Amino acid sequence: MRVRFSQDPESLHPLSYGNAPALQVLNLIYQSLLTIDLRDKSIQPLLAGGLPTVRRDDSLSYFTFKLRPQAKWDNGTAVTASDVAFSLKLLHSPLLDNERWRAQFNFIKDIIIQPGDSASFTLVCRGYTPEMRLMTGDFFVLPAHRFDPKGLLSNIPFHTIRQKFDSLASTSTFKTYAAFLNQPQFARDTAWVRGSGPYKLKSWRNGQTVVLDKKQGWWGDQVAKEAEILRATPGKIVFQIIPDNAAAIMALKAGQLDLLDDMPLVAFQEMKKNEKYQNKFTFSSPSSFDLVFLGMNGDKPYLQDKHTRQAISHIFNVPQIINSLQGGYATPSVGLVHPEEKQYYNKGLSPVTYDLKKASQLLGQAGWVKTSEGWHKTIANQRQKLELEVIHRAGNSDFEHLAILLKQNAQAIGVPVTIQALESSQIRERLDTKQFDLFFRTLSGNPFSYNLIPLLHTSNKVEGGSNVTGFGTPETDQLLENIASEEGTEQKAVLLKKLQQEMQEQSNWVFLYFLQNKIAVSKRIDAAVVSSLKPGYDLTKFTFKK
Known part of the structure; x- marks a missing residue:
């Protein structure tokens, strides 16, 4: 492989x-x-x-x-x-x-x-x-x-x-x-990186390849017939380190790769339509639990009123964004729960719509007054102008486009927005110290744990804590604690749906979409296991055509 x-x-x-x-x-x-x-x-x-x-x-x-x-x-x-x-x-x-x-x-x-x-x-x-x-x-x-x-x-x-x-x-x-x-x-060291698993480290050349060999006489082969989870088929796995997407696509087309995931949208669409590549590869786009969202600092005086945050949530045209940025390969959501988790997803909650008129009305409800100079409000006996900064990770083209759309739509209702692209360490420092207004980020989740206390409980609003948006009330804290301890599916569903409703109401988080992975697998593979769970595929279960 x-x-x-x-x-x-x-x-x-x-x-x-x-x-x-x-x-x-x-x-x-x-x-x-x-x-x-x-x-x-x-x-x-x-x-x-x-x-x-x-x-x-x-x-x-x-x-x-x-x-x-x-x-x-x-x-x-x-x-x-x-x-x-x-x-x-x-x-x-x-x-x-x-x-x-x-x-x-x-x-x-x-x-x-x-x-x-x-x-x-x-x-x-x-x-x-x-x-x-x-x-x-x-x-x-x-x-x-x-x-x-x-x-x-x-x-x-x-x-x-x-x-x-x-x-x-x-x-x-x-x-x-x-x-x-x-x-x-x-x-x-290949002599020291050894465990009980089916593969051993054969070689690692920095920036080039990591090679794993299947162990001869591995213990799991004895019980794989009874315990399918232990089956490991490929005799050798070669991870080719190719940072550049264009170079990775070239390697795939040249038959130098058997699997490429997280493919660039244009290349995925073009190859999927091309008969030549249809004969060489199987294309899949499984859902993932990677959630793209906008976070807002609710502890900032000018963002403390929930109506201000709600106004910002209405300037996103999510269906258009999914179509233009993701080519349709994304799933809109009303909250932290993936829509495919049907028992927990609040389908009775309407997604926030793109509505600039509604956004302006909500700013008015929050006490902002619009003049020729923009939106102003008296906060702590001082006249405050509503102007915001959005930060995102440098080099992420999706975040760059989202930030530009945010700026354009906010400008349409008279709210100036500046954009700051930062390295990951700089973003972490800004979030830890609460020195930010808005940020774009991807949250990687899973369907096994709904213990959201670290992210959302008010006890974690302290400097360095994970609740960087300032979300929460004593009522939502109790809700989070009940969700974390609840064993029954039906009651947990009731609690999670209530949380989704509260989060939309407070709007510290603006939920955009869950990403879909874009994967190409060589047709020399007879059985490829792709999944919504990371890394998006199970190499150990891949079998080869004879």
């Missing part, structure tokens, strides 16, 4: 990788307890022999797993509960680049290994949410014998690391271990 990457993986360290290509490679080398079947979005056991059993007791929940007896490391030894415990220690140890993992898996308080059974263990978790059924098994299980050959962490219990994080950071044990684990070999 020959697949295009638009950027170099940068690092294949399973703890501190930095981008999507790296994660895609790592998922073929290392394994977790559980995974998602990209074909039907179901949770499946991977290293685990089955889904966990769950017991709840007051403020704690207990998830009990048993590992597959066939699961082996490359040296032939079994994957054990001690490896799982070690992997959890890495997620929480001091002096390592694991801040995001400590926060994400903070709910896991302890691990109890079954006496006399090295394959059975229980994770002790704080509280309970339905998302834990996946998250308790959604981390890489790493070989302790390779990542800690001297056993420096073997005698330190996981709960001790959790409880004494700060004091342990000053000990020689953890200083020594951090120096060992931060070595470059764990990030790119």
